[in-house]
Amino acid sequence: MHANPLLLLFVQICVIVALSRVVGLVFVRLGQPQVVGEMLAGIMLGPSVLGWLWPGLSAELFPAASLPFLSFLSQLGVVCFLFLVGLELDPKLLRDRGQAAVMISHTSIVAPFLLGAALTLYLFPRLFNQTQAMSFRAVALFMGAAMSITAFPVLARILTERNLHKTTIGAVAITCAAVDDVTAWCMLAFVIAFARFEQVRGAVITASLAAIYVLAMFFVVRPFARKLEKVYEREGRLSQGVVAVVLLLALGSASVTEWIGIHALFGAFLMGAVMPKGSRFVREISEKMEDYTVILLLPIFFAYSGLRTQVGLLNTPGLWLDTALIVLVACLGKFGGSSIAAGVCGIPWRESFAIGILMNTRGLMELVILNIGKDLGVISEAVFAMMIIMALVTTAATQPILNLIYPARLLAAQLKRRPRGAFSVLIPVAAPQSGAALVRLAGAMLGTGPQRGRVWALHLQRPIEHDAFRSAAGERTTAQPHALDALCAHAELQHVPVETIAFPSIDVSHDIIVTAATKDADLVLMGFHKPVWGRALLGGTVHRVMSECRCDVGVFIDRNLATPSRVLVPYAGGPHDRLALELAARIGRTTGAAVTILYVAPPSSAATARAQIARDLAGQLFPAASPAEFRSIEDASPVAVVLREAGNFDLVVIGVSEEWGLESRLFGWRPERIARDCPSSLLIVRKDETRAAQVPPPGEPAEERQLAPAGT
Numbered sequence: 001m002h003a004n005p006l007l008l009l010f011v012q013i014c015v016i017v018a019l020s021r022v023v024g025l026v027f028v029r030l031g032q033p034q035v036v037g038e039m040l041a042g043i044m045l046g047p048s049v050l051g052w053l054w055p056g057l058s059a060e061l062f063p064a065a066s067l068p069f070l071s072f073l074s075q076l077g078v079v080c081f082l083f084l085v086g087l088e089l090d091p092k093l094l095r096d097r098g099q100a101a102v103m104i105s106h107t108s109i110v111a112p113f114l115l116g117a118a119l120t121l122y123l124f125p126r127l128f129n130q131t132q133a134m135s136f137r138a139v140a141l142f143m144g145a146a147m148s149i150t151a152f153p154v155l156a157r158i159l160t161e162r163n164l165h166k167t168t169i170g171a172v173a174i175t176c177a178a179v180d181d182v183t184a185w186c187m188l189a190f191v192i193a194f195a196r197f198e199q200v201r202g203a204v205i206t207a208s209l210a211a212i213y214v215l216a217m218f219f220v221v222r223p224f225a226r227k228l229e230k231v232y233e234r235e236g237r238l239s240q241g242v243v244a245v246v247l248l249l250a251l252g253s254a255s256v257t258e259w260i261g262i263h264a265l266f267g268a269f270l271m272g273a274v275m276p277k278g279s280r281f282v283r284e285i286s287e288k289m290e291d292y293t294v295i296l297l298l299p300i301f302f303a304y305s306g307l308r309t310q311v312g313l314l315n316t317p318g319l320w321l322d323t324a325l326i327v328l329v330a331c332l333g334k335f336g337g338s339s340i341a342a343g344v345c346g347i348p349w350r351e352s353f354a355i356g357i358l359m360n361t362r363g364l365m366e367l368v369i370l371n372i373g374k375d376l377g378v379i380s381e382a383v384f385a386m387m388i389i390m391a392l393v394t395t396a397a398t399q400p401i402l403n404l405i406y407p408a409r410l411l412a413a414q415l416k417r418r419p420r421g422a423f424s425v426l427i428p429v430a431a432p433q434s435g436a437a438l439v440r441l442a443g444a445m446l447g448t449g450p451q452r453g454r455v456w457a458l459h460l461q462r463p464i465e466h467d468a469f470r471s472a473a474g475e476r477t478t479a480q481p482h483a484l485d486a487l488c489a490h491a492e493l494q495h496v497p498v499e500t501i502a503f504p505s506i507d508v509s510h511d512i513i514v515t516a517a518t519k520d521a522d523l524v525l526m527g528f529h530k531p532v533w534g535r536a537l538l539g540g541t542v543h544r545v546m547s548e549c550r551c552d553v554g555v556f557i558d559r560n561l562a563t564p565s566r567v568l569v570p571y572a573g574g575p576h577d578r579l580a581l582e583l584a585a586r587i588g589r590t591t592g593a594a595v596t597i598l599y600v601a602p603p604s605s606a607a608t609a610r611a612q613i614a615r616d617l618a619g620q621l622f623p624a625a626s627p628a629e630f631r632s633i634e635d636a637s638p639v640a641v642v643l644r645e646a647g648n649f650d651l652v653v654i655g656v657s658e659e660w661g662l663e664s665r666l667f668g669w670r671p672e673r674i675a676r677d678c679p680s681s682l683l684i685v686r687k688d689e690t691r692a693a694q695v696p697p698p699g700e701p702a703e704e705r706q707l708a709p710a711g712t
Helices: 005-029 034-044 055-061 064-088 098-127 136-148 152-161 168-196 200-235 240-260 264-273 280-307 317-344 349-359 363-376 381-396 398-405 408-413 432-443 466-472 482-494 508-519 540-548 575-591 607-621 638-646 673-677 702-707
Strands: 424-428 454-461 498-504 523-527 552-557 566-571 594-601 629-634 651-655 681-686
Touching: 005 034, 005 055, 005 064, 005 280, 034 152, 034 280, 034 363, 034 381, 064 152, 064 240, 064 264, 064 280, 064 363, 098 136, 098 168, 098 317, 098 349, 098 381, 136 168, 136 317, 136 363, 152 168, 152 349, 152 363, 152 398, 168 200, 168 264, 168 349, 168 363, 200 240, 200 264, 200 280, 240 264, 240 280, 280 363, 317 349, 317 381, 349 398, 363 381, 381 398, 424 432, 424 508, 432 454, 432 482, 432 523, 432 552, 454 482, 454 508, 482 498, 508 523, 508 540, 523 540, 540 552, 566 575, 566 638, 575 594, 575 607, 575 651, 575 681, 594 607, 594 638, 607 629, 638 651, 638 673, 673 681
Parallel strands: 424 454, 424 523, 454 498, 523 552, 566 594, 566 651, 594 629, 651 681
Antiparallel strands: 552 681
């Protein structure tokens, strides 16, 4: 492949992107930000792992002659990424955040900067003596700036994954991170200018040109960007011409700052920062560029950084102690400084520690600064490896420590719980087209009257950091995403009370279960979607929610159900069948639907007695004013009877009993014939027996709480 550089480059990109996605997804499963896995994937491709385990393959796949091509692509990726970071940086984050945010921001910059510079006193004679660029002043300034950075995008993603972006903690943390990034980039520009020019005269010229450039960006380019926004608003779409102009501005700004001597990345960041904020125009630009940058270009940057990282240079206990010292000082400056400042400002100490650990996240931004330092010759190969390890450790430690300091139960405790007595339904909505049918069925169970029940519509989406930026800036976030529009519109027509819940999720099943518990829902009503892989109808998310949720669960298989008028309830005697009877009774009382209870059992001497027990139970559940029809059939194939009778009804409500081949512990293994072949719409329900066993509130007998109409 060496003879064909283009072929080699394509192979390298394929390997880099594939490994980056795989390792990143593994780390997401482990509860870590995906960027940690992507950073580690880059190191795995370098001399520290692949070059150590398989040097021949490493030399064949990443020969020295190919590295300049990866370098150019990685720099392009970082330029685009820094433009996106600036694009999301809203000035509202830097205004009107109160004394606490200002003090925490300044402390979280000054403390690590001073500690990083002080650490240089100890490390400089040992590790910084290889080139003329490594003067003590340049190294001290660089180490201080590198310690001061906070990974603004990674922090935002953590906040959205934990649903903290709308809390006080999230607002303070994202504000402080925004201030940190702006200040750190300004400090870095000064450090770069100082390192590139040994004489004061050169640094002064660079600083003067940089000041003129910044003024031009705010007073010339910024008004022009607003005119681009008006073009977008007039056309009603983001045209290719507008995108081309924006990209030219970003690349042109990066070129100017590179020529001035303060690095291209500063220009890309500032171009994003001066773009209009809080508009659909900027969001569409961000969405158009983000996938290409994050999926293709940034993994190349991680791989290029990994190819430059030689952990093998840390080959003595003393060097590893120096690495541990760097990690300790980094954490002490960021975590300690931010936490103490937050505590002094009156924020409770638990929340202060949570802010501190969030501010200690460095991630990708640290790698960007380290690569700049290495290119300038300010840091050595060994220090580069040490600082890479520091970036990985501080980023990877954020989630586990945050879970200890500020567990999810504390966030859940802040949510309001519903008053006891009103029947409530939680509807997780994945596909927009399923929402109307689900809310229609839920409305049929709520009852009537002043104490009518309520519905929560839940939508879980892929975590994106934009929500954290917009929420902290006071901008409306995805409180009601498009996936819930059809549901809410239909609920309004049907006069069904609905409250929407939307937040990012990396574990959909778990978050459905937690939300149901937080809201104290009586029933989780889920839609059915044909699986992409496998033949099991009730596997995946449905299986986990049915198995682990501590409330009743229903799975609705819609076959064009309007308002139910004839409801069939197959009954075999189990607790899940009893829940099916209870829900059918609710539907009957609310809609006036005719309910038929079908007791089917194989012929036996006890069949008649069991049928009578079922008849008596039906008499308790259905009032004399609207009795249910009761039918008893003895047949060797109960499932076949149910399928035959279901054709005469528009809705079948059935429990997950073993008799029907729907036992919850066997989901995914049994034929599930009723779920697959039933000609009418089907509601499969599972009773939470732990809840059924709970003692009811004083003065409310268990039987009355379960059976009383919602409107009484």
